[in-house]
Amino acid sequence: MRPLILGVMSLILLGVAGCGGGTASISAPPSPQGAALVSISLHDMPPAGVTVLSFQAMITGMALQPGNVSLLGSPATLEMTQLQAMSAYMGTISVPVGNYTGMTVTLANPRMTFLNNTGGMMGGTGMMGGGTCANGQICQLTPTMMASSVSITGSPFPVTVQANTPLNLQMDFDLMDSMQSNMSMNPVMTSTMRQPMQGSNMFDEMDDMIGQVSSVNAANNQFQMSFVQGMPAMTITVDNNTIFQHFDTIGKPNTIAGLSQGQILMVKMQLMSGGTLHAANVRFESTNPQVLDGMIVAVNSPVQFDLVVMNEAPAFQGVNIGDVVRMNLQAGTMFDIDDTDMPVSGMSFAGVPDMIVGQVVQIEPSSTLVSGTPPQLNTSHVRLMKAWVTAKVASKIDASTFTMNNLPGTFAAAGISTMQVSTSVQTEFDSVSGMGALNVGDTVSVRGPLFAGNGTPILIASKVQKR
Numbered sequence: 001m002r003p004l005i006l007g008v009m010s011l012i013l014l015g016v017a018g019c020g021g022g023t024a025s026i027s028a029p030p031s032p033q034g035a036a037l038v039s040i041s042l043h044d045m046p047p048a049g050v051t052v053l054s055f056q057a058m059i060t061g062m063a064l065q066p067g068n069v070s071l072l073g074s075p076a077t078l079e080m081t082q083l084q085a086m087s088a089y090m091g092t093i094s095v096p097v098g099n100y101t102g103m104t105v106t107l108a109n110p111r112m113t114f115l116n117n118t119g120g121m122m123g124g125t126g127m128m129g130g131g132t133c134a135n136g137q138i139c140q141l142t143p144t145m146m147a148s149s150v151s152i153t154g155s156p157f158p159v160t161v162q163a164n165t166p167l168n169l170q171m172d173f174d175l176m177d178s179m180q181s182n183m184s185m186n187p188v189m190t191s192t193m194r195q196p197m198q199g200s201n202m203f204d205e206m207d208d209m210i211g212q213v214s215s216v217n218a219a220n221n222q223f224q225m226s227f228v229q230g231m232p233a234m235t236i237t238v239d240n241n242t243i244f245q246h247f248d249t250i251g252k253p254n255t256i257a258g259l260s261q262g263q264i265l266m267v268k269m270q271l272m273s274g275g276t277l278h279a280a281n282v283r284f285e286s287t288n289p290q291v292l293d294g295m296i297v298a299v300n301s302p303v304q305f306d307l308v309v310m311n312e313a314p315a316f317q318g319v320n321i322g323d324v325v326r327m328n329l330q331a332g333t334m335f336d337i338d339d340t341d342m343p344v345s346g347m348s349f350a351g352v353p354d355m356i357v358g359q360v361v362q363i364e365p366s367s368t369l370v371s372g373t374p375p376q377l378n379t380s381h382v383r384l385m386k387a388w389v390t391a392k393v394a395s396k397i398d399a400s401t402f403t404m405n406n407l408p409g410t411f412a413a414a415g416i417s418t419m420q421v422s423t424s425v426q427t428e429f430d431s432v433s434g435m436g437a438l439n440v441g442d443t444v445s446v447r448g449p450l451f452a453g454n455g456t457p458i459l460i461a462s463k464v465q466k467r
Contacts, residue, residue: 051115051409053138053295053308054322055080055175061106061149062090064159068104069095071169074232077109079321080173082310082360084388084445086463087170087204091232092275097163102153105171107187112141113308113322115297117409122183136413138297138308138324144184156193166273168194168203202278204271205428207447207462208386210285210293210362212314213263218256225267227313236269236277246284258284264291264313266338281341288364290316292377293385294325296359297410302352303329306374307361318369319377326376327363337384337449338362342460343424347451349384356452357414360387386462387450393442394418399435403456404444411457420458421446432466443467 056079062072071093078088116122116133123132133139152171161167170192177188194203211225214233226233238256247258259265259282268281285291294307309323319325335350348354355361362385367378391404397420404419411419423435432438448462 051117052081052112052175053115053297053410054113054310055110056112056321057110057173058108059090059105060108061104063104064095064100065102065104065151066100067096067098069100071095071103075108076232079310080175082388084390084447084465086207086388086447087271089204089206089234089269089271089277095161097161099158099160101158102151103157103169103191104149104151105187105189106149107145108148110143110145110185111322112143113324114139114141115409115413117413140322141183143179146180146184146186150187150189152189152191154190156191159193166203166275168271168273170194170204201273202270203273205280206269206271206277209267209269210291210311210313211265211267213259213261213265215261216256216259218259221256223256223259225265234269234277236267236279238279238282242279243281244283245281250284250287252284264288285338285362286364286381288381290314291362291364292316292319292325293360293362295387295410296355296357296361297324298357299352299355300326305329305352305355307363310360316365316369318371318375324374325369326372326374327382328376328378329382330366330378330380333380333382335382335384338386342426342449342462343422344449344451344460347449347458347460349449349451354452356416356450356457357410358387358389358408358416358457359450360385384449384451386447387459388445388447389419389450389459390443390445390467391419393438393440393444395440396435396438400424402435402438404446416457418456419450420453420456421461421464422458423461423464427461428463430463430465432464438464438466 056077058075058077059072060075063070073091073093076090115138116135118135120135121132172190174188178185180186211227214224214226216223221238222235224233224235244254244258247254252258264285266283266285267279270278270280272278291313292309293311294309296305296307298306300306304326306324306326309319309321309325312319337344337349362383363379364381365377366380370376389408392406394403394405396402400423402421404421405417407416407419445465445467446459446461448460450457450459
């Protein structure tokens with residue numbers, strides 16, 4: 001079985017911003033003399049066919065060795081499955097110059113939502129804490145941690161940190177190698193060092209970051225966003241290159257002057273080599289006071305579907321990341337596509353007939369949570385977001401289109417065996433130069449809006465990452 005690597009955790013060495021107080025915030029202070037900035041981001045690489053729908057854990061510690069030099073301002077809880085083709089920024093912190101031979105990462109409170117497609121009952125004595133999960137069912141598990149920490153001593157270590165020379169460390173959490181046969185966990189992580197992207201001083205990009213504005217400092221072209229999924233609040237800078245969208249729909253200017261405390265935004269952020277976060281795009285997301293993002297796992301009827309919650313902004317009472325929630329569509333429910341920056345012309349997401357498992361949608365709750373198995377919410381707005389899929393290249397149709405097979409088990413359970421991926425000039429290719437360099441049999445993670453298509457689902461790729 002191929003590894004399920006969850007999360008790219010990105011950290012900049014040359015000055016990772018420290019945090020204090022009740023709500024941690026991340027910014028990039030000047031690097032003190034004799035120190036360097038370190039930034040960290042987290043990624044995810046699940047294997048094709050794995051049906052882990054949600055996995056989250058608290059990162060309670062992260063330190064360079066020797067010296068136990070802390071790289072984490074405060075504990076952070078991350079939902080990692082959505083990081084298959086994107087990054088999660090963990091911070092930028094100042095560390096002493098010197099030679100470091102490894103890193104220690106400490107984890108706690110793992111929580112998993114998964115689909116059992118093994119063909120039989122899972123669990124029982126000595127497995128899953130004695131709990132069970134029937135074949136074809138979606139179940140939740142709090143895995144036992146066989147070890148609470150993992151030491152990384154291989155590549156890219158040893159690392160030499162030089163004064164005023166930023167470094168970007170990226171960590172991959174290998175979920176499948178971490179999982180034991182009894183569903184307990186013995187964490188396995190690897191790390192890489194990333195250089196600034198060619199022709200820029202940018203280390204990494206964080207796409208589709210949904211959160212709530214906690215403060216705005218227009219005079220200094222900055223604002224701060226908070227995130228429910230356990231990441232610390234982030235201070236984000238804007239400039240004349242930042243694109244503001246959809247603020248005019250609420251009578252505000254499409255500038256930083258349109259931002260205000262409490263707004264729900266989607267931001268595409270760039271991690272710069274100095275440890276700062278720059279906003280490439282800032283999009284007003286909703287007039288509703290709360291939104292939930294999740295992956296569709298069942299379409300039950302023309303007025304009802306189930307999703308696994310991946311994100312919420314702000315926190316919704318009674319709903320946790322990884323929960324299965326049943327959505328009841330109200331009369332006149334609006335369907336739309338969030339990814340207006342993608343070439344989705346000719347694609348349809350206008351109602352329940354256009355919904356399939358694996359799609360990621362954002363909903364605006366219009367009721368309080370009704371308890372049950374699963375709990376239920378009403379909604380009158382469903383928006384198609386970017387999905388993520390890791391699978392194998394099955395064929396290359398033309399210079400911009402390929403198909404995938406060995407899809408995750410959620411698709412197989414719904415009778416979907418292949419998927420078409422459409423690339424364009426807007427597609428970012430990672431670890432592969434482009435379509436021409438992809439080969440049949442390659443494992444790739446793709447990200448983009450997913451459409452039902454005409455029998456074969458079609459994903460419009462914003463990113464293709466070769467594994």
